[in-house]
Amino acid sequence: MQEHNLQSLENHEHVVAAANRLEMGRREFMQFCTAMAATLGLPAGAEAAVAEAVAEKKRPSVIWLHFQECTGCTESMLRAEHPTIEKLILDVISLDYHETLFAAAGHQIEAAKQAAMKANKGQYLLVVEGAIPTKDGGIYCKVGGKTAIEIVKECAVDAAAVIAIGSCASWGGMPATDPNPTGAVGVNKIIDKPVVTIPGCPPNPYNFLSTVVHFLTFGQLPPVDELGRPKFAYSRLVHENCERRAHFDAGRFAMEFGDDGHRKGYCLYKLGCKGPETYANCPTILFGDAGAGTWPVGCGHPCIGCTEEGVGFTKPIHQTAKVMTYAPPASFPRIVEEQGKGASLGAAAVLAAVAGAAAGAGAMVAKNLGLSHAAEEAEKAEKKAAADQKPAEKV
Amino acid sequence: MSAHQHAAPAPVGGKLLTPVTLSAATLIVVALAIILIRFVFGLGAVTNLNDGYPWGLWVVGDVVIGSAFACGGFSVAMLVYIFNRGEYHPLVRPALLASLFGYTLAGVGVIFDLGRWWNFWHILTPGYASANSVMFEVALCISLYIVVMWIEFSPTFMEKWGMDAKRKKLNKVMFFFIALGTVLPMMHQSSLGSLLVVMGTQVHPLWQSMALPLIYLLSAITIGYAVILFESCMAAAGFRRQMETHILTPLSKVMLGMLAVFLAVRVGDLVVRGALPRAFEGTLQAFMFWLEMICFILPLILLGGEKSRRNPARLFVGAVLLMLGGVLLRINSYLVGYETGDGWHYFPSVPEMLVTFGMFAIEVFGYIVITRRFPVLAAEPAVEKAAH
Numbered sequence: 110m111q112e113h114n115l116q117s118l119e120n121h122e123h124v125v126a127a128a129n130r131l132e133m134g135r136r137e138f139m140q141f142c143t144a145m146a147a148t149l150g151l152p153a154g155a156e157a158a159v160a161e162a163v164a165e166k167k168r169p170s171v172i173w174l175h176f177q178e179c180t181g182c183t184e185s186m187l188r189a190e191h192p193t194i195e196k197l198i199l200d201v202i203s204l205d206y207h208e209t210l211f212a213a214a215g216h217q218i219e220a221a222k223q224a225a226m227k228a229n230k231g232q233y234l235l236v237v238e239g240a241i242p243t244k245d246g247g248i249y250c251k252v253g254g255k256t257a258i259e260i261v262k263e264c265a266v267d268a269a270a271v272i273a274i275g276s277c278a279s280w281g282g283m284p285a286t287d288p289n290p291t292g293a294v295g296v297n298k299i300i301d302k303p304v305v306t307i308p309g310c311p312p313n314p315y316n317f318l319s320t321v322v323h324f325l326t327f328g329q330l331p332p333v334d335e336l337g338r339p340k341f342a343y344s345r346l347v348h349e350n351c352e353r354r355a356h357f358d359a360g361r362f363a364m365e366f367g368d369d370g371h372r373k374g375y376c377l378y379k380l381g382c383k384g385p386e387t388y389a390n391c392p393t394i395l396f397g398d399a400g401a402g403t404w405p406v407g408c409g410h411p412c413i414g415c416t417e418e419g420v421g422f423t424k425p426i427h428q429t430a431k432v433m434t435y436a437p438p439a440s441f442p443r444i445v446e447e448q449g450k451g452a453s454l455g456a457a458a459v460l461a462a463v464a465g466a467a468a469g470a471g472a473m474v475a476k477n478l479g480l481s482h483a484a485e486e487a488e489k490a491e492k493k494a495a496a497d498q499k500p501a502e503k504v
Numbered sequence: 505m506s507a508h509q510h511a512a513p514a515p516v517g518g519k520l521l522t523p524v525t526l527s528a529a530t531l532i533v534v535a536l537a538i539i540l541i542r543f544v545f546g547l548g549a550v551t552n553l554n555d556g557y558p559w560g561l562w563v564v565g566d567v568v569i570g571s572a573f574a575c576g577g578f579s580v581a582m583l584v585y586i587f588n589r590g591e592y593h594p595l596v597r598p599a600l601l602a603s604l605f606g607y608t609l610a611g612v613g614v615i616f617d618l619g620r621w622w623n624f625w626h627i628l629t630p631g632y633a634s635a636n637s638v639m640f641e642v643a644l645c646i647s648l649y650i651v652v653m654w655i656e657f658s659p660t661f662m663e664k665w666g667m668d669a670k671r672k673k674l675n676k677v678m679f680f681f682i683a684l685g686t687v688l689p690m691m692h693q694s695s696l697g698s699l700l701v702v703m704g705t706q707v708h709p710l711w712q713s714m715a716l717p718l719i720y721l722l723s724a725i726t727i728g729y730a731v732i733l734f735e736s737c738m739a740a741a742g743f744r745r746q747m748e749t750h751i752l753t754p755l756s757k758v759m760l761g762m763l764a765v766f767l768a769v770r771v772g773d774l775v776v777r778g779a780l781p782r783a784f785e786g787t788l789q790a791f792m793f794w795l796e797m798i799c800f801i802l803p804l805i806l807l808g809g810e811k812s813r814r815n816p817a818r819l820f821v822g823a824v825l826l827m828l829g830g831v832l833l834r835i836n837s838y839l840v841g842y843e844t845g846d847g848w849h850y851f852p853s854v855p856e857m858l859v860t861f862g863m864f865a866i867e868v869f870g871y872i873v874i875t876r877r878f879p880v881l882a883a884e885p886a887v888e889k890a891a892h
Contacts, residue, residue, distance in 0.1 A: 449554040452851035456552075459854050463861065471824055474741050479817030 115139055115157045118164075127164035131200055138164075148319045148394060149331065150341045162326040168203040169325060170225055170233040172264055175208050176250050176257040177284040177293055178239030182275040183209050185311035185397045202234070202321055208252075219253050226267060234324065235268035237261060237296045240277040240284040244292030258299055265300040270330050272305045273297065273337070274317055279306035280336075280418040287423075297337060305330050306337040309389065310415035310422075314398050316342040316390070336418065338388070346433065347384035347412050350392040353377065360441055366409075377406060378437065381427035383414030385434070513597050513660070514883035516743050516876045524742070528869040535862020538855045539616055547619060550855040556848025557839070559617070564838045565860045566613030568696055569831050571646065572724045574606020576735070577653065578689040579728025583758065585682050592751060594882040597660060598739070599732050601880050604653045605867040611650050613863060614643070638698045645692035652684045664878050693724040700837055708789045708841030709779040715769060716837070722766040727830040729759035730803075733823035735871075737816055739881060742872075748882070753813045756822065760807055763826065767800060792832065792840045799829030 118124050119135055128138040142160040149155075173183075187210075204210065205225035211218055225233065239257075242249035247256035255263075265271055273296045276282030284293035297304040307317050320339050323331040331339045348354065356362070356376035363371035363380055371380075378385065384392075384406065391412070396404035405412055411427070414420030420430075452460075542550045553560045576599035583589050584596055615624050626632035627643045634640050656678070662671040697720030700707050713719070733752055740747045774780045783793050803822035812818045839850065852860075875881050 446555050448556055448847045449552055449849040450851075451849050453853070456851060456854050456857065459857055460852075463857075471820075474737065475817045475820050475824075477741060478737060478747075478820050479815065482815050482817060 114154075115143065115160060118157055118160055121164070123164040124160060127200075145315075145319055145322050148315055148341065149323055155326075158326050159322060163201055163322065168201060169269075169321070170205050170229040171202045171207075171236055171321075172205055172222060172225060172233055172268075173207040173236045173238065174257075174260060174264060175252075176237070176239030176241050176261075176278070177291065178275060178277045178282075180209055180238070182238050182309075182311040182317075183207070186314040186317065201318065201325065205229075205233070222264075226264065230267045232269050233267070234321065235261075235264050235271045236274055237271065237278045238274050240281045240291075240293035241296065241299050242284070242291035242293050243298075244290070249291040261296060261299050265302055268302070270305065270324060271296060271300065271302050272307060272317070272320060272330075274307045275312060276308040276310045276415055276418075276421060279308035279338075282308075282310065282415075283422045285422070303333075304337050305333055305339060307342070308338060308416040308418075308421075309396075310413075311397060312416070313342075313391070313394055313396060315394055334388075338416075342390045343388045343416065345388065345390065347387045347389050347391055347406070348432075348434075350390075351384050351406060352392060353406060357437070360437060362437075363409075371409060374409075377409070377411040378432075379429060380411045381425070381429055382406065382411030383417065383420050383424065383430045384412040385430040385432040387412055387414040387417040387420055387430075389416040512883055513594070513879040513881060515664075515879055516745075516881055518743070518876050520873055520876060522872075525869055525872055528865040528872075531858070531862045531865035532869060535859045535865070538859050538862075541855075542616060542859075543621065547617070550853065550859075552850055552853045552856065554848065554850065556844045557842070557850035559838065560850055561852035561856045561860050562613055562617045564834055566616070566863050567610045568834045568838060570606050570613065570863065571610040571696070572693070572727050572830050572834065573731050573827065574603040574610065575689060575693065575724045575728030576731040577601075577603030577656075577728075578686060579725050580732060581656075581682060582686050582725070583755075586686060592755060594748070595732055595736070595751060595755070597657075597880045598735060598875070599728075600653065600657050601660075601874060602731065602735055602867070602871060604650075604657050605870050607646060607650050607653060609863050609866060611646055614646075616859065638695055638702055642692045642695045642699065645688050645695065649685065649688040649692065652681050652688060655681050656685055660874075660878050660880060689724070690721060694718065694721040696720050703842070706842060706844050707837060708843065709777070709782050710774070710789060710793045711833075711837035711841045713773050713777060713779075715773040719766070719770055719773065719833075722762065722769060723830050723833055726759060726762040726766050727827055729755060729762065730823040730826035730830070733759070733819050734827060737820040737823070739875070740816070743875075743881075745881070747816045749814060749816060752816075752819055753810075756807055756813045756819055759823075759826070760804060763800065763804060767804075770800075789836070789841050792836045796829055796832035796836055799825045799832055803829075 119139060124138060125135060128135045131138065133141070139156075139160060142163060143156040146156040146159045151159075175183075206218065206222040208218070211221075213221060239250075241247065241257040241261060243258065247258040250257040252260060273279045277284055277293070278296050280295040280297075281289070281293045282295075284291060295304075295306070297306070305320060307320060309316070316339065319341065320331055323329075323339075331341055333339055334343060336343075348357070351357070353374065353376045356374070357378055361370060361373075361375040363375045363377055365371065366380065371377075376382070391404050392406070395402070395407070402408075413422075413426050414424065414430070415422070424430075538550055547553055551560055551562070577596070580592055580595050580599045584592050615621050618624055627640065628647060633644075655674070659671050659674065662668070662674070694717035697716035697718070700712065701714060701716050703712075705712070733756060736748055736752055739745060774783070783790050802825050806818050806825070807813050807822045
């Protein structure tokens with residue numbers, strides 16, 4: 110099965126067998142593989158490689174550990190709206206240890222884990238869900254008498270790759286929120302191996318599945334950013350592909366829940382949407398595979414930044430985000446400027462009254478000054494006349 | 505000035521509570537209340553200012569006109585100390601007092617008009633100063649001049665409070681402050697004209713000119729003398745004192761000389777620029793121009809003869825007309841002849857006017873209180889001596 114042409118694979122026995130196993134049509138199986146390749150951002154032809162890998166290759170053994178978490182990541186994977194995704198997950202991987210899903214308990218399941226680790230030494234995938242407490246020697250989370258630190262170290266030694274699923278395992282997430290009473294940290298703080306992190310609360314199952322399929326198809330994990338997040342899922346800000354972006358650019362914001370703008374689907378930035386500072390592919394593949402249009406922003410709730418360390422569970426939900434590009438002002442200047450009005454009747458009247466009063470007062474002062482001057486002059490004339498011994502009668 | 509002997513200044517005395525001071529106080533209280541509203545709720549709450557007319561009555565009235573009216577001190581000091589005409593010395597103190605009030609209030613008045621008034625100290629802080637700005641020059645000059653004037657006027661208080669030793673010390677360096685006191689107003693009175701020059705074609709051709717700084721300076725000096733005449737007449741009428749005609753008559757001649765120079769520059773500039781035909785258009789600007797010119801020309805006719813210059817009524821009317829001309833020149837160039845684009849209107853609101861009235865009321869109130877209690881006006885000579 111070396112041809113890299115998806116259509117030619119359609120009637121291949123392995124593909125038919127895989128489709129039957131998954132209780133889906135062959136076409137559906139092909140579509141799934143194409144979607145997976147597209148999610149990973151792989152070039153044309155890669156969908157055939159994905160189909161081959163899923164249909165033929167031995168499913169990788171997965172050991173799935175739970176620590177300080179709510180099992181939301183597992184739940185979102187199993188309760189996905191997409192009808193077959195949980196089957197796909199369980200078909201693509203060989204889940205050899207998972208506390209939530211396994212019927213076995215106690216020593217029985219611990220033995221199963223040891224057996225799987227031994228059988229697939231250096232081959233198995235270690236998936237960690239939940240933060241790891243480090244305070245007081247890590248005593249705040251124990252399974253089978255061992256602390257989380259011990260368990261994760263033990264399992265990581267012989268793992269082919271380590272994937273941290275969810276924000277808790279990625280950097281501490283919700284348990285690490287101040288004051289972080291258990292000293293919770295992400296997996297990468299405990300082990301020295303490189304860790305692929307799939308943050309999110311919960312992350313979209315496709316992001317996890319795509320990472321696993323990449324591993325399955327190419328024998329290595331996908332390229333990651335400096336925080337260990339697969340670039341295919343976490344290289345763009347939520348803001349960049351947000352369906353409400355046009356409203357942001359136009360300056361149309363919902364100012365409070367239920368207001369006019371909120372009802373009209375305006376941008377949620379001013380309600381505290383962290384899309385402008387959160388890297389995730391929620392706008393393109395939506396959140397949690399819960400169905401069409403259903404992701405927080407689509408439903409009218411601001412993004413809380415759950416995939417971003419220092420944003421999700423750290424910044425208050427309704428605090429405005431630090432916009433990487435251009436931050437809109439708290440209010441925009443008016444577009445229509447008031448150009449002023451002419452004199453109001455009152456203003457004109459006051460001015461006229463004051464001008465009149467001033468003119469009147471000035472006239473009176475002038476008149477008085479004139480009169481006294483005239484009197485002075487008259488006095489002088491009188492004195493002159495008195496010198497002539499003939500008093501003047503009138504001025 | 506050494507050869508002249510004058511009666512030493514002395515307090516006028518008398519009641520402080522009179523109908524005039526009471527009405528002034530009322531106006532002041534009203535103005536203070538409006539200013540409080542303005543500081544809390546912003547300029548838009550009390551003024552009619554808009555983006556087309558960001559400067560209104562407060563800047564033009566309280567600052568530009570107020571500081572021109574306050575040029576009496578500068579004009580007389582120039583006459584006495586630079587042209588060595590000691591006979592005018594008795595006028596220095598009262599003129600300086602009026603200037604002191606005019607300028608201090610102009611400086612304070614600027615703060616009312618600052619959008620973000622709490623940042624007013626920025627302009628005097630080197631890190632914030634923009635040395636290439638005309639406005640900065642005006643602000644710095646006026647601030648300095650206010651300080652210089654308080655120093656020039658301080659002997660009045662020192663005399664009153666018996667600080668003779670200090671007064672003697674200050675007298676030794678007073679020449680420096682007097683020199684500053686004549687240079688600084690020349691700088692900023694002309695810059696008030698430069699402020700309009702930088703506005704370019706937004707100012708009507710009847711007023712927009714490269715000669716505006718000179719026109720503003722000359723008119724300020726002329727108005728300075730007119731204000732002294734006005735004050736002397738008002739003080740004589742108000743305090744029932746003898747008119748100082750023997751000083752005022754020659755002073756009015758100096759004033760007319762300055763006025764002639766001013767008119768020559770003003771009209772000459774209009775002719776050279778070819779702007780005169782604009783004065784014969786049927787516009788508000790042309791009308792206001794003629795009103796302004798009449799106010800400037802009438803005093804020449806009224807006080808033309810030596811005999812009419814001895815008549816205090818004519819001196820008073822001439823001075824008032826000249827002041828009015830100065831007011832119109834400033835209102836015309838800053839507001840009437842200022843057009844920033846179609847559709848913009850400005851006429852001061854009643855609260856705006858009340859603040860300006862309040863500012864002038866402070867001057868009247870302060871002038872009365874200080875002349876009644878401090879040695880400012882020359883002591884009233886015995887009635888017989890009045891003839892000199």
